[in-house]
Amino acid sequence: MATRSIGRRNDADRAAWVSAQLEALPAGWRLLDVGAGELRFRPACAHLHYVSQDFGRYDGRGDGAGLQTGTFDQSGIDLVCDVMDVPEPDGSFDAILCTEVLEHVPDPIGAVREMARLLRPGGRLILTAPFVSFTHFSPYHFHTGFARYWYEHWLPRLGFAVITLEPAGDDGFFDFLAQEIGRIPAIWRRYSHLPVIWTGLLAVVGRLADRIARPFLSRFHAWSDPSIDFYTHRWCCVAERAPPTR
Numbered sequence: 001m002a003t004r005s006i007g008r009r010n011d012a013d014r015a016a017w018v019s020a021q022l023e024a025l026p027a028g029w030r031l032l033d034v035g036a037g038e039l040r041f042r043p044a045c046a047h048l049h050y051v052s053q054d055f056g057r058y059d060g061r062g063d064g065a066g067l068q069t070g071t072f073d074q075s076g077i078d079l080v081c082d083v084m085d086v087p088e089p090d091g092s093f094d095a096i097l098c099t100e101v102l103e104h105v106p107d108p109i110g111a112v113r114e115m116a117r118l119l120r121p122g123g124r125l126i127l128t129a130p131f132v133s134f135t136h137f138s139p140y141h142f143h144t145g146f147a148r149y150w151y152e153h154w155l156p157r158l159g160f161a162v163i164t165l166e167p168a169g170d171d172g173f174f175d176f177l178a179q180e181i182g183r184i185p186a187i188w189r190r191y192s193h194l195p196v197i198w199t200g201l202l203a204v205v206g207r208l209a210d211r212i213a214r215p216f217l218s219r220f221h222a223w224s225d226p227s228i229d230f231y232t233h234r235w236c237c238v239a240e241r242a243p244p245t246r
Contacts, residue, residue, distance in 0.1 A: 006218045007178025010233045013169030014128060017236050018099050019044040021126045029094035032118060034083055034111075035101030039076050048095070056080040058137055066135025083111045091120040100234075102129040103143045109154055116159040119241040125160060127151070127237045128168070132176070148235045160239035168236050172227035178217045182210050 022044040025031065029048050033041065036052035060072035074080075081087060083105055096115050102108040108129075115125060129146040148165055155162050184206030192202070 006214060006221060007175055007180075007182055009169055009175075010171070010179060013171070014099070014234060014236070015040075017168040018097070018126065018128065021238060022048070022097065025095050025124065030092070031095040031097060032079075032086070032088070032093045032115075034086075034096055034098040034115065035104065036077060036097075038073055041097060041099070042076075051079065051093075052077050053079040053081060053083065053086055055082055058140055062137055063139045065138045066141065068137065084114055086114060086118060088118055090117050091123075093118050093123060094120060095124040095126065097126045099126070099128045100130065102127075102146060103133045104137060104140045106142050108143065108146075109158070112154065112158050112160075116241060121241055121243040123241040125155075125237070125239045125241065127239065128234050130234050131232055146235065151235060151237050151239075155237070155239050159242050159244070161242050162237060162239050164236070164238040166236055167228050167232040168234060170226075171231075171233050172221060172224075173231045174217045174221040174224070174227070176231050176233070178210075178214055181213050181217075184209060 018041055022031075022041060025048060027047040031045055031048045031050055033039070033045070033050065033052045036042075036054050037058075039052055042050055042052070054074055054077045056074050056077055058072050058074070060069045062068050079086060079088070083101075084107065096119055098111075098115065102111065105111045112125075112127075119125060131145045131147060133141070133143065133145045135141055151162060151165055185203040188203050188206055194202070
């Protein structure tokens with residue numbers, strides 16, 4: 001991993017992984033994008049019958065705590081409803097996408113159970129969720145992350161066979177440290193109670209810390225065994241809906 005990219009590819013790696021999974025789906029499949037938000041992955045679904053779902057309440061400001069987007073346009077959502085009660089018949093979709101949504105659902109197990117209802121036997125579930133999740137989009141933030149063992153435990157119990165369970169990119173503990181050190185200036189500006197002149201000066205110090213630490217963290221990453229078993233930004237899962245048991 002190059003010095004310039006360590007700690008900076010979290011979102012890009014997820015987007016690349018999700019897009020690749022979507023583009024591999026057979027043309028003409030009917031896909032439900034659960035928690036679709038601003039329809040980020042709709043362009044990768046041009047060959048599919050794309051249907052979006054979201055509860056439609058997040059406005060970009062939330063309750064002001066943690067990370068907010070400022071604006072959030074959900075005007076293109078097809079099904080504005082609770083993820084626990086999607087008004088579609090059983091088995092009406094060939095595939096379901098649910099990416100970075102489960103941390104915003106009070107009952108993620110119930111949500112996946114509803115996805116199992118909506119998927120036909122043999123249908124595909126493309127699922128990602130953060131492994132470590134700081135407060136964002138609050139007050140709609142209910143879980144701080146999901147380990148690989150959550151998928152391995154719950155998906156078979158909810159009617160799925162796990163096909164792929166992997167991280168999205170070449171991350172790990174040192175990549176995580178680089179990412180969080182890079183947040184120092186923004187966090188300092190937001191939460192510091194010092195006079196503006198000191199806030200600005202110390203934000204510069206934070207940027208310098210980032211520039212100094214990044215090459216070392218890049219080397220630590222390159223010279224160590226993969227630390228994915230300790231930390232990864234997220235686990236990415238493809239699962240198949242198993243036939244119902246008789």
